[in-house]
Amino acid sequence: MTKRKSDLTKGRGRSAFQKFVSSDWGRLLVIDVVAVAIMSMVSKEYLSTFNLFVITRDVSTMILIGFSQAIVLAIGQMNLSLGAIGGLVAVTSGGLMAMWGWPIWLAVLVGLLIGVLAGYLNGMLIVWTGINSFIITVATNSIFLGLNLGMTHAKPFYNISATVKAFGQARFGFFPYMGVVTIILIVLMVILLKYVVFGRQILATGGNWNAAEISGVPVKRSVVLAHIISGFMAAVAGMLWMSQLGSAQPMIGVSWLLPSFAIPIIGGVALTGGGASIGGIVLAAFLLSIIQSALVHLQVDPYYVQFLLGLLILSAVVLNELGGRRRRA
Amino acid sequence: MGIISRAFKNIGKNWYRFGLFFVTTAFWLFFAWRATGFLNSFNIFTLLRFASVQVMVGFAQMIALSAAEMDLSVGAIGAGVAMFVGALMQLLGVPYPLAILLGMLLGATAGFVNGILVVKTKINSFVITLATSSMFSGIMFITTKAKAFTVLPQGFVDLSRVWTFGLPISPLVWIMLVVAIVLYFVYSATSLGRKILAVGANRRAAEMSGLRSSKIRITVFVLVGIVAGMAGIMDAARMESAGPIIGTEWLLTSFAVPAIGGTSISGGNVVVFGTVLGGILTGTITNGVLLMNVSNFFVNFFLGLILLLAVGFDRLQKAYRERTSVK
Amino acid sequence: MKQREAVLKALHINKAFPGVQALDDVSLTLQQGEIHALIGENGAGKSTLIKIISGLYQPDEGDILIEGNKVRFSSPRDSVGAGVGFIPQERNLIPDFTIGENVLLERLNQSGAFVHYGKINAEAKQWLSAVGLEVSPKVVVSELSPAQMQLVETAKALALQSKILLLDEPTASLTPHEVEFLFSVLRKLRDSGVALLFVTHKLEEVFALCDTVTVLRDGHVVSQSEPIEAMDRDRLISLMIGRKYVVTQLPSKPPRAKTPILEAVDIYSDIGSEGVSLELYSGEVVGLYGLVGAGRTEFARALIGDARIKQGEVLVEGKVAHIKSVADALHRYSIGYVSENRKMEGLILAHSVVSNITITVWDKIAKMLGVIRRTEEKVIAGKFVKRLDIKTPSLEQMVMYLSGGNQQKVALAKWLGANVKILIIDEPTIGIDIKTKYALHDLIWDLSANGVAVLLISSDMPEVIRLSDRLLVMKEQRIVGKLENSHMYEEMSQKIGTLLA
Ligand SMILES: Nc1ncnc2c1ncn2[C@@H]1O[C@H](COP(=O)(O)OP(=O)(O)OP(=O)(O)O)[C@@H](O)[C@H]1O
Numbered sequence A: 001m002t003k004r005k006s007d008l009t010k011g012r013g014r015s016a017f018q019k020f021v022s023s024d025w026g027r028l029l030v031i032d033v034v035a036v037a038i039m040s041m042v043s044k045e046y047l048s049t050f051n052l053f054v055i056t057r058d059v060s061t062m063i064l065i066g067f068s069q070a071i072v073l074a075i076g077q078m079n080l081s082l083g084a085i086g087g088l089v090a091v092t093s094g095g096l097m098a099m100w101g102w103p104i105w106l107a108v109l110v111g112l113l114i115g116v117l118a119g120y121l122n123g124m125l126i127v128w129t130g131i132n133s134f135i136i137t138v139a140t141n142s143i144f145l146g147l148n149l150g151m152t153h154a155k156p157f158y159n160i161s162a163t164v165k166a167f168g169q170a171r172f173g174f175f176p177y178m179g180v181v182t183i184i185l186i187v188l189m190v191i192l193l194k195y196v197v198f199g200r201q202i203l204a205t206g207g208n209w210n211a212a213e214i215s216g217v218p219v220k221r222s223v224v225l226a227h228i229i230s231g232f233m234a235a236v237a238g239m240l241w242m243s244q245l246g247s248a249q250p251m252i253g254v255s256w257l258l259p260s261f262a263i264p265i266i267g268g269v270a271l272t273g274g275g276a277s278i279g280g281i282v283l284a285a286f287l288l289s290i291i292q293s294a295l296v297h298l299q300v301d302p303y304y305v306q307f308l309l310g311l312l313i314l315s316a317v318v319l320n321e322l323g324g325r326r327r328r329a
Numbered sequence B: 001m002g003i004i005s006r007a008f009k010n011i012g013k014n015w016y017r018f019g020l021f022f023v024t025t026a027f028w029l030f031f032a033w034r035a036t037g038f039l040n041s042f043n044i045f046t047l048l049r050f051a052s053v054q055v056m057v058g059f060a061q062m063i064a065l066s067a068a069e070m071d072l073s074v075g076a077i078g079a080g081v082a083m084f085v086g087a088l089m090q091l092l093g094v095p096y097p098l099a100i101l102l103g104m105l106l107g108a109t110a111g112f113v114n115g116i117l118v119v120k121t122k123i124n125s126f127v128i129t130l131a132t133s134s135m136f137s138g139i140m141f142i143t144t145k146a147k148a149f150t151v152l153p154q155g156f157v158d159l160s161r162v163w164t165f166g167l168p169i170s171p172l173v174w175i176m177l178v179v180a181i182v183l184y185f186v187y188s189a190t191s192l193g194r195k196i197l198a199v200g201a202n203r204r205a206a207e208m209s210g211l212r213s214s215k216i217r218i219t220v221f222v223l224v225g226i227v228a229g230m231a232g233i234m235d236a237a238r239m240e241s242a243g244p245i246i247g248t249e250w251l252l253t254s255f256a257v258p259a260i261g262g263t264s265i266s267g268g269n270v271v272v273f274g275t276v277l278g279g280i281l282t283g284t285i286t287n288g289v290l291l292m293n294v295s296n297f298f299v300n301f302f303l304g305l306i307l308l309l310a311v312g313f314d315r316l317q318k319a320y321r322e323r324t325s326v327k
Numbered sequence C: 001m002k003q004r005e006a007v008l009k010a011l012h013i014n015k016a017f018p019g020v021q022a023l024d025d026v027s028l029t030l031q032q033g034e035i036h037a038l039i040g041e042n043g044a045g046k047s048t049l050i051k052i053i054s055g056l057y058q059p060d061e062g063d064i065l066i067e068g069n070k071v072r073f074s075s076p077r078d079s080v081g082a083g084v085g086f087i088p089q090e091r092n093l094i095p096d097f098t099i100g101e102n103v104l105l106e107r108l109n110q111s112g113a114f115v116h117y118g119k120i121n122a123e124a125k126q127w128l129s130a131v132g133l134e135v136s137p138k139v140v141v142s143e144l145s146p147a148q149m150q151l152v153e154t155a156k157a158l159a160l161q162s163k164i165l166l167l168d169e170p171t172a173s174l175t176p177h178e179v180e181f182l183f184s185v186l187r188k189l190r191d192s193g194v195a196l197l198f199v200t201h202k203l204e205e206v207f208a209l210c211d212t213v214t215v216l217r218d219g220h221v222v223s224q225s226e227p228i229e230a231m232d233r234d235r236l237i238s239l240m241i242g243r244k245y246v247v248t249q250l251p252s253k254p255p256r257a258k259t260p261i262l263e264a265v266d267i268y269s270d271i272g273s274e275g276v277s278l279e280l281y282s283g284e285v286v287g288l289y290g291l292v293g294a295g296r297t298e299f300a301r302a303l304i305g306d307a308r309i310k311q312g313e314v315l316v317e318g319k320v321a322h323i324k325s326v327a328d329a330l331h332r333y334s335i336g337y338v339s340e341n342r343k344m345e346g347l348i349l350a351h352s353v354v355s356n357i358t359i360t361v362w363d364k365i366a367k368m369l370g371v372i373r374r375t376e377e378k379v380i381a382g383k384f385v386k387r388l389d390i391k392t393p394s395l396e397q398m399v400m401y402l403s404g405g406n407q408q409k410v411a412l413a414k415w416l417g418a419n420v421k422i423l424i425i426d427e428p429t430i431g432i433d434i435k436t437k438y439a440l441h442d443l444i445w446d447l448s449a450n451g452v453a454v455l456l457i458s459s460d461m462p463e464v465i466r467l468s469d470r471l472l473v474m475k476e477q478r479i480v481g482k483l484e485n486s487h488m489y490e491e492m493s494q495k496i497g498t499l500l501a
């Protein structure tokens, strides 16, 4: 806040290429392309249609997980319960189909509703109590997870609708059907954050709470709204994941925490709030999926995967931060 | 002695924290009434032993929070250290006190790595430790192939097994209490404690007042690593097995325990004995719910609910005191 | 005088915070087409009253009437809707948004659920030219200079087209020229019928700009809506502080040391400072005058190791000093720095008065195992609380609950505790009331009389002329002149004026 910039000329007088590379998404695009190029040289299979399908399908959910966290980061908060929301939504909508034979559309609708309600609950609790979002969502995380496990006794539903299972495997060429859902949501996010008043108000709240409040921005409503969107994204991600696995697994979502933060942060979203670069998030989700599939492709000992994943994410975050800092300095 | 009378005075000033004490008591009464076998000495023994590990996990995060940092790698450090100590004892026959010391050293090293990364990269500690957490457990998996060490020396196992002073209290409980007293002393009476809290409350202002914040923050992460390592070792003693399962459930615990006890998540204050009570409360609930034959899958649910209630209650009380203290 | 209507009435407002009655039965009337000054010492309750009128705080008792109708604002949203605009003292902009969006933030939804950027930018452009800021509304606010940001704030307030405008110390970070411009904008508003409430600590501004004045003291109204013509400076001051106040002459002090204790030679730093040199002797006050943004703070930061020196060197007691951090400056070279930004850098607001004062000496008073004895700490803090006349209910009080002036004294006290030999004081009296200001002057004077070398950074001309032995004038990261101080205001201000021209 006390940062002083003395002139308006910063950023001028640089070539288009320099600007491109130094923008968050430009740098990421280069890294993504280089990573794919290296992998395609190492392994011929890497660029096979099927592998591209696997990567893109993985990316489809990763992007949504990234959005789910990013929208909350944009208001300067965190959501640690998004994985639990995804899991809860997957088992309820899956359970409704498998146990009671509900039609798909209704089960999906209920799933989305649960996601929205869970987000609403997070947001309302934060706004009402004034307690840090971290603590609230740590608590609701266990509540959602407890509900999920309590209902399912950690047993998956295998009997979900065949259509849903097929959807998870269907593709045009290498492009997964699932990707369509994600593309729609990407477009909606761009519109929301750029052109919709609600979206701008969310960013204003994250950018400077006091200023937004004094300017009549409904800050509390913006917080609740951000959490609702977060819950919605997690719900969609949970159901896509279910259709990809072909069964409603209670453990869906338990591994989302790391990517949910890594993707927005690598994508250039500040933890302090105020922004969310959609392009950056999408490219960061690609980077993460490329890394993951590379580890599988190179037949890395599974015991090493976790270590390498942590290391690579750490390096990506650090490199990105250093790159960004050089640009700002 | 000054410190003791001050401790009492603090208790007097923070009487409202006894809300937590009453809540814990209420749970004890409830479980004594509803959960069969809750009050038998064997159960009390296991409960307190489990709770003291919870308190230690809470202490680890409390130290990080006091400096306005977060350490998501406490679980990974705990598991890594426990397995390391187990390997030293089982494979190399290292005497257990030495193994424990070496284990704490490993915890300190892991903490040092976190601290250096956080300070040098200037990236939020949440993000750094999220990544190092994955790396630490990766290293643990690579080196141990995730096999637990179960052939542990008698002396080590006795740390959790024996009764002390004829009471159903395991030595682990005393270890936890000693750590509590040391931490209380550090935070209330030493310059290190003051500096940590100052950096936690306003890092920039602390730096501009001549404190070396980098050094202080690295120290904080080293302390977190040591305490998390101790928690891991204690958990291994408790389960008489040093395996990769240690630490997997600590994320919630580590934040819930200090938060229930009244430590602020945004830094600059700690309530050491509140954390002790917080750990006893979560330990009690876990134990009681399991005894009541409620599906243990619901334990998580209750813990989350209690965390919400406890922090919400704390807020209400504060708001109430503020309203009544005027004039 | 024109017939005026009361657009806003605050009646019998009470507001209490933990331990303080911030407002006690306060009433205020704002007329259409007037600029109404609201003045009072630090902690008198000015900001609290403004925040209540704008709906940010709720009163415990009392009513707000707008054009005769009782209103109840539960948030600033309501007050904006009712035509009340508010410029708080803190920055009020969203850094990552464009100027246009910031200016029209209140009315983003004016064309429905979607933001219409074309319309917004076109409209914002008008308001920008009204305040004389010729920058495209598409520029992102975080790229602007502080002065430009202040202009955006003003444009934002204008864009509300509100009937009532509340301004809480809007001039604190402006240069005299910018203040003049702001005043002309405000006068235009007044002439078009807007009612303005203007909070300031600078009495010159009250006389230059305002029509009526209300004085608050300790949460009470001591003088209500008096026309400015009937006021004079002395009476205002005595109303504010409750008694007649005489500014005492500064006593004479021993001559400064023979050799400089601090020398800066041709300093270039990575945040500013282009070839700055100075010498500082023990026992003198050197005033570093310049407008906001001249690079004085940047230079101070280079001296204390908070910014990297790219070229040039610093000598302390004749030897080259390597200062990499404030800790080095304090512990190795005995240099202290009182920040201009006391809330973010000067104080730990959530900690006690004791902790804030003794923070610089913890290492010194620590015994074995780093143990700090509470009693010893209290003795040290108590000494300075007494010496600087810091008003606090107890030594354990959190600093955030002290008034601005008392906070500033705490920020100064910690360096006195550390016994520094060189003290750099940055804008010590911004936002500080008159009485405290002179108390701080006495204190700074005392320090130098006791052999401390003081570098006083200030954009308050009377202040530097009153306190300094020598004067340095800074502009655009360089020192443009060094003057011996004759302490004659007219003469010195003219000399400074020509240097800055
Ligand atoms: N949020 C708060 N919580 C507790 N006390 C407060 C709060 N806000 C203000 N106060 C107290 O209320 C009194 C009035 O404060 P206020 O900010 O209105 O003073 P002011 O006249 O604006 O002073 P200044 O000139 O320093 O800005 C002070 O004693 C202050 O410490």
Ligand SMILES: [Mg+2]
Pocket (backbone or CB within 6 Å): C046, C047, C048, C168
């Ligand atoms: Mg004020």
